Amino acid sequence: MKDTVKYYVVKEKAIPEVLLKVLQAKSLMEKKELTVQEATERVGISRSSFYKYKDDIFPFHDNAKGKTITFILQMDDEPGLLSGVLKTIARYHGNVLTIHQSIPLNGVATLTISVDIAPEVGDAAAMMGSIEKKDGVHYFKILGRE
Structure with a gap:
């Protein structure tokens, strides 16, 4: 059976302190161009904690609709599978901005896709799920959001 990742919206008070500090470190690194070591020292967490959680927590913005999401996925190299992914993006009112597919190796292709989520009607979380x-x-992983 395939493991699936679930996404949740949680109030800040329910989030463990280490995860909030990971967010603080990420923010410091973006704004002040700090290294991981410098940022983690400032917020008071270990580098191992940062690396453990950095890809699993992102700030939620109420205005997330109308934003760009870039993600990477690995999928079987089968006819119609990419078409199904693109139809899913369209069903959730996403607009594909860029798409790059690597040459499939051992029957698996890696894709990087940037999608603009339509304001007011798009549902990024449902689309990704x-x-x-x-x-x-x-494999599915969010690389970035704007």
Whole structure:
């Protein structure tokens, strides 16, 4: 059975302190061009904690709709599978800005896709969850949001 990743919206008071500090460190690194070591020392966490959680927590913005999300996925190299992913993006009112597919190796292709989520009608979380659950999709990770 395939493991699926679930996304949750949680109030800040329910988030463990270490995760909030990871967010602080990420913010410091973006704004002040600090190294991981410098940022983690400032917020009071270990580098190992930072690396453990850095890809799993992102700030939630109420205005997330109308934003760009870039993600990477690995999927089987089968006819129609990419078309199904693109239809899913369209169903959730996403507009593909860029798409890059590597040459498939051992029957698996790696794709990087940037999607603009339509304001007011787009649902990024539902779109990502639906793509991740598709048969033939083995790996899904958000690379960035704007």
